Amino acid sequence: MNVYSFDGLLVFALLVICTCAYMKRVPKLKQWFLSEKKGALGVFYKAAVIGTRLHVPVAATCVIMAFYVMFLK
Template identity: 45%
Template sequence: MSALFNFQSLLTVILLSICTCSFIRAMMPTLLDRRKTGLLGIFWKAARIGERLSPWVSACCLIMAFTILFW
């Protein structure tokens, strides 16, 4: 089943992409900073969300991990 049709899988993919983009931007900032517009700008925006809302993103990751493991 695709992640588009299952809401929990869609949230998992979004959270993982936010965390991954934030990590990539922390390690290699020029990689995402060059592509702020267009289709690849989504990854830059995800990195900004991960940087600015990091306590909320980490709380959502913990909640998502708990629901995946124990639900």
């Protein structure tokens, strides 16, 4: 999938959000990777916050995107 297309960008964003939300649940990874809340690495912290607070819409979007990629594209 091409990252430069809109649907590729959506898949990439969903993967970043889901990965950062998972990493927030693992204590050693949280200390190492998500300790910075500002700057360039702050994007990963913000993605983790989005993934944990909006876990139901993110999960639904992942299922919809998986259906789209597997069957419609």
